[in-house]
Amino acid sequence: MEITKRTIGININPDGGVDALIWAPKAEKVSLRICEGKIDLPMQKQDYGYWTLQTDQLKAGDLYRIVLDDEKFLPDPASLSQPKGVHEASQVIDLSFNWTDEHWRNWHLNEYIIYELHTGTFTPEGTFEGIESKLDYLKSLGINTIEIMPVAQFPGERNWGYDGVFPFAVQSSYGGTKALQQLVNAAHHKGIAVVLDVVYNHLGPEGNYFGEYGPFFTDKYNTPWGNAINFDDAWCDAVRQYYIENALMWFRDFHIDALRLDAVHAIKDFSPVHILAEIKQHVDQLMKETGREHHLIVECDLNDTRYINPLEKAGYGMDAQWVDEFHHALRVTAGGETTGYYEDFNGIEHLAKAYNDAYVYDGQYSEHRHKKFGVKATDHPDSQFIVFSQNHDQVGNRMLGERSSQLFSFEMQKLIAAATLTAPYIPMLFMGEEWSEPNPFLYFVSHTDAELAEAVRKGRKAEFAAFHTEGEAPDPMDEATFTQSKLQWQLQEQGEHAVMLAYYKKLIGLRKYLHVLTNPNRQQSKATADKAKQVLTLQRWFQGEYLVALMNFSNQVQQVTMPPTDKKWIKQLDSADPEWNGPTKADDEFQSEA
């Protein structure tokens, strides 16, 4: 497979024309239609179901369609741009960009402090340009990495991104290809890495023309979204190439620093080489070629170290994974719900286990899953685990989309922020949590298919059975649902919001500049839970530095015996200090009892 350039779809070639490569194994005839003038150029059949064409009749900016058997006029599955939406013509795009980030080097994963954001609701503009205008703010906050929720073209203008149907096309309403390249370039100038969330486990329900081209899906596996993407059945090679090339494109042509692969447990692949491992092999090649470093991060609900084991140990070679269990244990400890998947978490003891072992379930029986779950992740470096106190899913999958700001007291919000940022793992914030944004992050879509829109409404309601017994679900199709989910930037400077923001800056500063916090390292970290007091003590040490994070999850003042030492303890941060609108403060210096 070609590493240095994109080969599928329509690509500008050095002679000024385009090379076209379309996969349509069941078609008898394939043509490339130039929309201007309705010119159909017949393509040549090649091996393995591919069709090719070289032509100088198409140039960047032109609209085109793929014509199957003279009767289907479809957008290109590998389209780089869908300026008129998911059902309409594709557009030729020149991926070249005048990059000026040659001095940028990606952070090592263990340095990442990630800020997850959704382009549409992060700023009033809802565009990549909007994000760019906030880079200075983000730098001042202290984070060094932004993670952008999926940007593949989706139906309409409002979507979380997981309904994307053109994995190579950057959402036009966000600003498209050039605007994303511009954002990444600008971020790199500010010292900010960019993680892109990509969806390789399904395609959205509207504008999905893949099945017309060939067996892009297989009925061997059933997923929450219907038939699975065909990663191991007949004709799978082209599908695999499609996603490998997709990963390569973001790194190579957009200078994306890391991919966050959505719900990889839903990728069904029994091939000898799993598609994730094959992606990793190719990304390794690309890195060798370019000298740039890229990370592969997965969302995975399996507690299965195979995903993060290196290739040479028969793993899939992913660099890191999200750990939802840390979140669940933390929320239960903080006094959140105990229903649904939270039923598996007993609170502070499981939180201590999350700090110590990464996976809470590493072989025990899970009541919620009705089976033994997980394996031990003991030997895995801590930079392989990404933790958070909230994220788009944990907020947005609630019926009312409440952030922690609406669920927990101001004191508790500060505590769970510190619990995350002092963890021996990679911390991730969700946009707005740093000023306790009160607006919800709701589930919103803008499907143009009325039946589908109705199905989404219904499906949404069914999903809440375990969590909510009352209240009305906002209509995902209503534009107001989207608008309500936007961040309120003016709050940053107001009252408790301003205090929270200052507190976050302080906290992130500690994370970044205290060596003992900078190096995520479970081998030099130990959490113990006092269940009666609801106090968690997290000890961390590194090269002579020693840190204790005392987390009091009870609603009472607690006396805690510090670990013995003949040195003096210096308080770095006290979330209960009146400085942070807290009720009381502890001494600034103190000593362990003899």
Place this chain on the structure above:
Amino acid sequence: MEITKRTIGININPDGGVDALIWAPKAEKVSLRICEGKIDLPMQKQDYGYWTLQTDQLKAGDLYRIVLDDEKFLPDPASLSQPKGVHEASQVIDLSFNWTDEHWRNWHLNEYIIYELHTGTFTPEGTFEGIESKLDYLKSLGINTIEIMPVAQFPGERNWGYDGVFPFAVQSSYGGTKALQQLVNAAHHKGIAVVLDVVYNHLGPEGNYFGEYGPFFTDKYNTPWGNAINFDDAWCDAVRQYYIENALMWFRDFHIDALRLDAVHAIKDFSPVHILAEIKQHVDQLMKETGREHHLIVECDLNDTRYINPLEKAGYGMDAQWVDEFHHALRVTAGGETTGYYEDFNGIEHLAKAYNDAYVYDGQYSEHRHKKFGVKATDHPDSQFIVFSQNHDQVGNRMLGERSSQLFSFEMQKLIAAATLTAPYIPMLFMGEEWSEPNPFLYFVSHTDAELAEAVRKGRKAEFAAFHTEGEAPDPMDEATFTQSKLQWQLQEQGEHAVMLAYYKKLIGLRKYLHVLTNPNRQQSKATADKAKQVLTLQRWFQGEYLVALMNFSNQVQQVTMPPTDKKWIKQLDSADPEWNGPTKADDEFQSEA
């Protein structure tokens, strides 16, 4: 999990009563019905969906049923005996047996010369006792291992065994538990190992009451037999335990030497520890406990070394696998069909690759599968691969069930036998091939469900589309179809059949007593194909011994240049010798050209 005894179902306990353990997670009430007197004993609910009872009201030989919610009177899924068939009551069985095989030690896998047989058609009696009566013959033939097609209770009295629905119950019409134990004991006295074919990828369509008890199946995966057995979905632990205990039972309570696990590619399991690996872990424990050695052999259509990699290399730890590709390449080379899955095989060059690399497809594009297929098996010992020139599937899945005897000339039959027995892999014969049995091995069933029987007839016809364009498919339900498939033992002593038998004995003798053939070793083996002459030269060497097998697949006498050596060549076997009814013979001794 208990290693030293069976825990699920009904088991005789040391106090003379029975321990009952039934998995029925969705039932509100479970009782054990003693058929004699219709006594229902309520069972006690335990964790994880299990129900238990200890009672002295049941003893070996008694019939019982499991009663779910006072309304379903079902056989026990872990039944050890179904004396009245798959729909009727289960029977309590005492698994203890007066073993006298304490001096037996299982052969190492590389010593195996396997003889596959089907209990019902192997002898006129169609029973285990029938097999026992042939042990002396089998010993005289030279094989040291029999492989018995599946014996789990199936509907009616005629079945290959893959429609079994009680994996713990030995088919009653074959003689049941004791007769199988008796056969194994007797085989061990003759120095013959016993491999049992077991089916862990599906259950038969008739008499399958598993779904009534709980989620034994999952709709996450679709298999050729419908929903997959639930190895990784909610409630899977009990299903996994069920099959682990099944494997342990055959080894522990039946002294079976090896299991042949049917079509493991159809076992769908994304758990961190694959069910095959978990079976291996438990069998390892059992072997430690008993000091006996057992092998796990899989039928696998994936060319994926993960199955045969050891556990410590993240493999599933299976000891060996069938290699259908050797068969396919051999048959095409021998002038057999080139349609269906044979289309992937080009004849003699692929046969040479099969000798050299085990897998023919180890990464290349397969036209038949429409995808790249397989990985390299270069580093795997040759005792991990089992080869054959025919087997129950390759014979019986033909519409007319023709053995090689009906498809190839007498000369070619001798050649493909030698091709198999000189291979650097484990050879396997199919019952009767050693005397060129002319009877077919047809597909036969004896379903009692009329609709199902009709569906089987239809399905059977559809399957042949790629292979046969004319001729009538024998009715699988017709008892005559079964009877026609029986071996004709009287032929052994007649004409060409007697010659073939003598030839096989000679061939097996060479395999057993020539050191260079005894040690399967691809590192000391090299096959080269002369496509023009249709001659394959297989060289093997071992500790100073040097052997060349010249295989002339053309219908002409060929001159072959022997590898250079200053020693004299001694002819060990000449299949074309008039001694074996051949047309001509080569010199008994000759020298390589200078």
